[in-house]
Amino acid sequence: MSQLPRPPQLTACPVCHxxxxxxxxxCGGCGADLSAPPPGERFPAPSGTPAAAPGRRAAxxxxxxxxxxxxxxxxxxxxxxxxxSAHGALAGRGDRPRPDGGRSPLPAANGTGRTCGxxxxxxxxxxxxxxxxxxxxxxxxxMEHQLPGVAAVSDRGLxxxxxxxxxxxxxxxxxxxxxxxxxxxSDGVSSATRPDEASAAACAAARETLVTAxxxxxxxRQATHDAIVRAAEAVTSLAAPPPPANEPRQxxxxxxxxxxxxxxxTAVVTGDLLTVGWIGDSRAYWVPEDRATxxxxxxxxxxxAAQMVAAGLLSEAEAYADERAHAITGWLGADxxxxxxxxxxxxxxxxxxxxVCTDGLWNYAESAERMAEITPPDARSHPLECAxxxxxxxxxxxxxxxxxxxxLPFPLPPEGAGSA
Amino acid sequence: MANFAKPGVPRFAVEVYQNAHxxxxxxxxxxxxxxxxxxGGTTGETPLVPHQSPVGVAxxxxxxxxxxxxxxxxxxxMEYPPTKMRNARDATAAAIDTLxxxxxxxxxxxxxxxxxxxxxxxxxxVADATTRxxxxxxLRKLTPGGGTAIGxxxxxxxxxxxxxxxxxxxxxxLTDGRNEHEEPEALRTTLNACAGRFTxxxxxxxxxxxxxxxxxxxxxxxxxxxxxxxxAGLAADFTxxxxxxxxxxxxxxxxxxxxxxxxxxxYVKQVAxxxxxxxxxxxxxxxxxxxxxxxxWGDESRDYHVCVRVPSAAVGEEMLAARVSLxxxxxxxxxxxxxxxxxxxxxxxxxxxxSTSINPQVAHYTGQAELxxxxxxxxxxxxxxxxxxxxxxxxxxVQLASRSGNEDTAKLLxxxxxxxxxxxxxxxxxxxxxxxxxxxxxxxxxxxxxxxx
Numbered sequence: 001m002s003q004l005p006r007p008p009q010l011t012a013c014p015v016c017h018x019x020x021x022x023x024x025x026x027c028g029g030c031g032a033d034l035s036a037p038p039p040g041e042r043f044p045a046p047s048g049t050p051a052a053a054p055g056r057r058a059a060x061x062x063x064x065x066x067x068x069x070x071x072x073x074x075x076x077x078x079x080x081x082x083x084x085s086a087h088g089a090l091a092g093r094g095d096r097p098r099p100d101g102g103r104s105p106l107p108a109a110n111g112t113g114r115t116c117g118x119x120x121x122x123x124x125x126x127x128x129x130x131x132x133x134x135x136x137x138x139x140x141x142x143m144e145h146q147l148p149g150v151a152a153v154s155d156r157g158l159x160x161x162x163x164x165x166x167x168x169x170x171x172x173x174x175x176x177x178x179x180x181x182x183x184x185x186s187d188g189v190s191s192a193t194r195p196d197e198a199s200a201a202a203c204a205a206a207r208e209t210l211v212t213a214x215x216x217x218x219x220x221r222q223a224t225h226d227a228i229v230r231a232a233e234a235v236t237s238l239a240a241p242p243p244p245a246n247e248p249r250q251x252x253x254x255x256x257x258x259x260x261x262x263x264x265x266t267a268v269v270t271g272d273l274l275t276v277g278w279i280g281d282s283r284a285y286w287v288p289e290d291r292a293t294x295x296x297x298x299x300x301x302x303x304x305a306a307q308m309v310a311a312g313l314l315s316e317a318e319a320y321a322d323e324r325a326h327a328i329t330g331w332l333g334a335d336x337x338x339x340x341x342x343x344x345x346x347x348x349x350x351x352x353x354x355x356v357c358t359d360g361l362w363n364y365a366e367s368a369e370r371m372a373e374i375t376p377p378d379a380r381s382h383p384l385e386c387a388x389x390x391x392x393x394x395x396x397x398x399x400x401x402x403x404x405x406x407x408l409p410f411p412l413p414p415e416g417a418g419s420a
Numbered sequence: 421m422a423n424f425a426k427p428g429v430p431r432f433a434v435e436v437y438q439n440a441h442x443x444x445x446x447x448x449x450x451x452x453x454x455x456x457x458x459x460g461g462t463t464g465e466t467p468l469v470p471h472q473s474p475v476g477v478a479x480x481x482x483x484x485x486x487x488x489x490x491x492x493x494x495x496x497x498m499e500y501p502p503t504k505m506r507n508a509r510d511a512t513a514a515a516i517d518t519l520x521x522x523x524x525x526x527x528x529x530x531x532x533x534x535x536x537x538x539x540x541x542x543x544x545x546v547a548d549a550t551t552r553x554x555x556x557x558x559l560r561k562l563t564p565g566g567g568t569a570i571g572x573x574x575x576x577x578x579x580x581x582x583x584x585x586x587x588x589x590x591x592x593x594l595t596d597g598r599n600e601h602e603e604p605e606a607l608r609t610t611l612n613a614c615a616g617r618f619t620x621x622x623x624x625x626x627x628x629x630x631x632x633x634x635x636x637x638x639x640x641x642x643x644x645x646x647x648x649x650x651x652a653g654l655a656a657d658f659t660x661x662x663x664x665x666x667x668x669x670x671x672x673x674x675x676x677x678x679x680x681x682x683x684x685x686x687y688v689k690q691v692a693x694x695x696x697x698x699x700x701x702x703x704x705x706x707x708x709x710x711x712x713x714x715x716x717w718g719d720e721s722r723d724y725h726v727c728v729r730v731p732s733a734a735v736g737e738e739m740l741a742a743r744v745s746l747x748x749x750x751x752x753x754x755x756x757x758x759x760x761x762x763x764x765x766x767x768x769x770x771x772x773x774x775s776t777s778i779n780p781q782v783a784h785y786t787g788q789a790e791l792x793x794x795x796x797x798x799x800x801x802x803x804x805x806x807x808x809x810x811x812x813x814x815x816x817x818v819q820l821a822s823r824s825g826n827e828d829t830a831k832l833l834x835x836x837x838x839x840x841x842x843x844x845x846x847x848x849x850x851x852x853x854x855x856x857x858x859x860x861x862x863x864x865x866x867x868x869x870x871x872x873x
Contacts (some may be wrong), residue, residue, distance in 0.1 A: 125765060133682070134679075135680075135733065135740075
């Protein structure tokens with residue numbers, strides 16, 4: 001894989017939708033920084049500021065939240081092939097100084113031409129380091145999977161030092177012989193401890209529940225509900241064991257209230273039925289192939305801004321301009337108030353794709369119309385390419401957060417016609 | 421580690437000793453790189469007529485062609501005492517006896533000008549019983565008289581090497597006095613011109629020569645420097661030097677250093693068997709890559725201290741701070757042959773216990789480099805009459821030599837200072853110090869010992 005394809009330049013501010021001129025570095029309306037960060041700011045330390053209740057995350061200013069969330073999957077859980085295979089265990093790296101500096105050669109590392117996730121200009125060499133900036137990529141920095149009927153991409157983005165997003169994708173046969181496709185996306189809460197573990201655990205648990213329940217004929221909406229409850233249990237159980245000794249910024253007194261936490265959003269396509277479920281502010285969008293028809297956002301955020309708008313207290317623009325906009329009011333984790341999975345089912349009457357994503361993407365295309373605009377016209381036939389294009393859009397916009405996108409074509413492609 | 425060396429070229433092994441862990445915000449990465457060359461196959465005889473292989477080093481004959489030029493000081497001062505010239509002749513003869521058959525050689529008689537003592541005609545002789553005998557006969561005709569202009573000797577040696585296509589080119593230079601009949605600038609220019617064209621060991625005989633001149637020649641030409649205070653010791657020393665030269669199997673090896681974008685190479689030094697600053701000798705060889713000359717190698721091991729400042733990264737990140745490789749340039753200017761490589765890493769951690777520990781090798785050689793530096797500074801201060809300054813520096817030297825087990829240097833220091841307490845570095849300057857003791861200490865101050873394992 002070489003450089004990601006580059007979509008056209010931003011035409012509107014991702015924060016306030018003010019139209020932009022080519023070459024703008026800052027939004028003329030709200031002043032949001034539109035440019036890629038200078039190299040020195042590439043790895044800002046997480047703010048670690050716990051948000052005051054009810055919000056979990058403190059957003060310091062309008063726009064993409066600094067020190068926000070991300071997610072990561074366990075690659076072993078997926079049927080696809082990682083675009084970047086890791087050359088070492090995520091944990092324990094660096095604990096084994098090797099006198100000869102020798103790194104065991106990885107089967108997948110011989111000139112597969114992986115691009116460095118840190119500087120995005122060098123390639124990873126045979127020793128597992130970027131030939132340009134020397135960084136060792138971590139497996140979650142950039143991941144891709146493609147199955148017939150679903151594709152997903154997750155990326156660390158440009159500002160965060162690790163990817164705390166996660167996803168899981170599957171296809172399973174239903175009792176009636178037809179296929180079902182499953183996508184789970186999760187965004188770890190950065191102000192909590194081990195958000196990367198939280199999102200990975202949530203995705204694994206939800207996926208496992210769905211691929212077990214759906215073939216048994218469980219109603220997709222019930223299966224989705226159960227999957228989210230299972231995911232919540234999995235994340236909650238992470239709080240129990242003491243953190244690893246090398247966990248940075250661990251405050252003993254905050255352990256419980258800073259328990260690992262994450263969002264979740266699931267999408268299941270079964271025959272002509274589309275089912276989504278979520279907690280938090282990760283989203284699902286419907287983008288029809290015929291762009292003359294209306295796209296739609298399928299989820300309602302558990303966030304301060306969404307609550308203000310729903311209660312009629314603020315307009316959408318006012319709510320999202322507030323620094324508390326991105327504070328989430330629902331999440332998975334030991335300190336969650338209650339786990340109340342939202343689920344919804346749809347019977348789309350036309351062809352299209354479901355975009356399942358974290359706010360690392362939708363911060364740069366908030367409305368369903370904007371999401372439809374940046375979705376390639378051939379998304380249904382090339383879901384992985386679509387996911388990459390959407391990622392590239394977020395990175396070009398500044399990549400302030402981890403970015404995760406899953407794309408599910410609807411209806412499912414006929415058997416054996418999976419896009420390759 | 422993969423071994424890239426072909427038969428005929430020694431196998432190079434690279435080991436890296438470092439603490440890869442940096443604290444948050446940490447940028448400086450230190451590593452000791454141990455390079456060991458083994459098994460070049462020196463048993464075969466060098467072909468009489470060395471031929472340049474068209475396919476490069478891979479097809480080089482098992483024992484590569486070597487050439488040696490011995491430069492003997494024949495200035496007027498060599499006559500006082502007369503034993504000096506006689507010992508120099510004997511030493512050169514002993515060295516010639518050590519030459520393997522087939523090695524190309526010449527003898528240069530050096531005064532304020534350079535003359536070919538043997539074989540003459542602007543070329544090198546090929547060693548066999550006849551030429552060795554002829555060369556020794558020619559040595560008898562060497563008579564002292566004239567001045568000293570070392571640059572002219574080196575330039576003649578360079579021309580002689582250029583007349584041949586030997587791959588290993590080594591000089592042995594003997595002087596007993598100062599380079600009085602040549603501007604220092606002229607010698608510097610000559611050294612710059614000859615650097616990389618041949619290597620050269622330099623020896624000062626007696627105590628009337630200038631330490632910094634002799635060490636400067638050896639340093640520039642990647643050879644050794646030493647004092648032979650008693651001319652009677654010359655023959656043994658020349659024999660050792662020649663044996664070492666005969667053991668060389670591959671020339672022009674470079675230490676190649678890759679560093680990541682935004683990194684700065686603070687320094688690269690050889691630290692064993694002696695301290696040799698290489699930082700300023702970098703030649704850019706590619707993007708973010710530079711080559712440092714190391715000269716020729718036999719079966720031997722050397723240590724290098726590499727210090728790099730890398731851009732800081734977040735806790736948990738890992739970076740390749742440097743890739744150190746030994747490379748052999750291709751004769752046709754093509755891509756260099758990589759003999760071996762090692763990786764210097766940086767890993768950022770929030771655990772201070774991990775990031776603050778200093779690797780024992782790095783600590784040891786940091787001390788050895790300081791030892792060489794404080795000896796030099798102490799002797800300079802002593803010469804300028806600063807007793808307190810000299811006492812402090814040489815006291816520190818005694819402490820470092822004692823702590824690191826550098827017994828040879830400790831013994832030399834004890835001839836210059838009275839050691840009251842080696843552990844604390846308490847010393848008194850000796851009132852009378854022989855020129856020999858002082859020059860020996862200065863010449864050998866860069867000698868290091870390896871870490872006790």
